Amino acid sequence: MCQQTNENDITSCRYQELNHEMDVFLSEYLEEGRRKGLQESTIHLHDKIGHYFLSALTRTGCVKPQEMNSQNIGTVCLSVSSKWYLSHIRTFLRFAYQSGHTDRDYSGIVPLFKRPQPYPSVYTTDEILKIESSIDQTSPHGKRDYAALLLATRLGIRSGDISSMTFKELDFDRCLILLTQHKTGVTIELPMVPDVKTALERYLQEERADNESPFVFLRIIPPYNHISVQAITKIVRAAIETAGIDPDGRKQGAHAFRASLASSMVNDNIPYEAVRKTLGHTDQNAIRSYASLDIEQLRGYALPVPEATGTFAGFLEGRWSLS
Numbered sequence: 001m002c003q004q005t006n007e008n009d010i011t012s013c014r015y016q017e018l019n020h021e022m023d024v025f026l027s028e029y030l031e032e033g034r035r036k037g038l039q040e041s042t043i044h045l046h047d048k049i050g051h052y053f054l055s056a057l058t059r060t061g062c063v064k065p066q067e068m069n070s071q072n073i074g075t076v077c078l079s080v081s082s083k084w085y086l087s088h089i090r091t092f093l094r095f096a097y098q099s100g101h102t103d104r105d106y107s108g109i110v111p112l113f114k115r116p117q118p119y120p121s122v123y124t125t126d127e128i129l130k131i132e133s134s135i136d137q138t139s140p141h142g143k144r145d146y147a148a149l150l151l152a153t154r155l156g157i158r159s160g161d162i163s164s165m166t167f168k169e170l171d172f173d174r175c176l177i178l179l180t181q182h183k184t185g186v187t188i189e190l191p192m193v194p195d196v197k198t199a200l201e202r203y204l205q206e207e208r209a210d211n212e213s214p215f216v217f218l219r220i221i222p223p224y225n226h227i228s229v230q231a232i233t234k235i236v237r238a239a240i241e242t243a244g245i246d247p248d249g250r251k252q253g254a255h256a257f258r259a260s261l262a263s264s265m266v267n268d269n270i271p272y273e274a275v276r277k278t279l280g281h282t283d284q285n286a287i288r289s290y291a292s293l294d295i296e297q298l299r300g301y302a303l304p305v306p307e308a309t310g311t312f313a314g315f316l317e318g319r320w321s322l323s
Contacts, residue, residue: 021064022054029095039185049088056080065101068093073106083113120259121250127243128153128260131236134243141220143207145235147199148217148227152236152254155190156261156279158183159232159254165216172197181280188280 018026029050033043053076060072073093077086090110097105123131132153135146151157151165160182169179175192192200200216209218215226233253240252250256258279265275308316 018051018054019058019063022058025065025096025101026050026054028099029092032095032099039183046088046092049085050092052080052085053089053092065096068096068102068106070106070109074109077110086110086113120262121256122263123245123250123256123260125264127245128257130243131239131245134239137202141207143199143203144217144220144227145239147196147203148232149235149239150196150199152232152257153261154193154196156258157190157254158258159229162254163217163227163229163232166214167216168214170200170216172201179280184280184282186280186282188277190278 017023026047030043030047033046038046056076056079057068057072060075062068062072077089080086080089090107093102093107093110094105096102097107132146132149135149136142137146139145148162151162152159155177157177157179158181161179164182165179169177170192171178172192175197177190177192178187179190180187204216208216209220209224211218211224213224213226217227218224219227219231236254236257237252240247262275262279265278266272307313
């Protein structure tokens with residue numbers, strides 16, 4: 001789809017241009033997503049994958065939605081550059097049938113691809129304390145970096161919500177942080193624990209530029225815009241390195257501290273549902289990933305290793321070989 005600034009000014013298309021029939025079809029799909037309340041970031045992803053899929057269909061000779069069939073859809077699905085696209089294509093085809101663009105539901109012929117669920121990156125409590133202590137608060141932006149880091153380590157706030165945090169979301173009198181999450185649009189209420197409150201007050205009183213910006217965390221040089229998500233990641237990476245912590249394959253961003261906080265809470269026997277609400281997840285299934293972090297609780301379900309017998313026992317004892 002082309003981006004328009006006014007009736008006589010059309011900017012270059014972000015994706016390959018579609019013919020009129022396919023473009024209208026994709027527009028209807030995106031509008032349906034907006035009616036369902038999807039975030040604009042999700043709409044953008046649907047737009048990207050929709051362009052990819054419909055462009056590939058066009059190259060097979062299918063020039064309008066009504067000409068889609070199992071053969072050309074199957075051809076495109078087998079040639080997709082990323083298996084991650086398949087679930088989105090399946091949803092797109094289900095919409096095509098429900099909206100009357102096709103006389104059959106072709107979503108069933110899209111190959112199933114289950115996204116692998118990587119084990120969350122977790123830092124121990126001792127490691128996190130070392131990471132927090134590694135911030136040099138006497139540097140020109142040390143108090144800012146320390147306060148931003150504590151919001152991630154102590155409260156599990158996402159980097160995007162930290163970078164764009166405003167004063168309206170801070171209630172120092174009631175020691176609360178009233179945050180509307182960018183990712184979900186859901187408002188959550190978090191306690192402004194003493195260490196976080198002290199760090200914020202020190203930054204605001206002793207270091208932050210005298211600026212009327214509504215954002216809490218600002219750059220230290222003009223024009224004093226709020227810091228970026230990339231800046232938050234840089235702060236975390238630098239703190240981990242300074243603390244001498246070996247990441248050993250673990251992620252080095254603020255999101256790792258969300259998983260670390262979840263791990264700490266479930267190991268303290270806090271109910272999974274309470275953990276989910278604390279971190280602001282809207283997905284009820286989010287507690288499944290927390291279960292994989294609950295190592296101590298999982299130990300109780302481990303099965304005993306059976307005693308080796310027969311040929312296998314002989315192999316372990318060196319009496320048998322594979323040759």
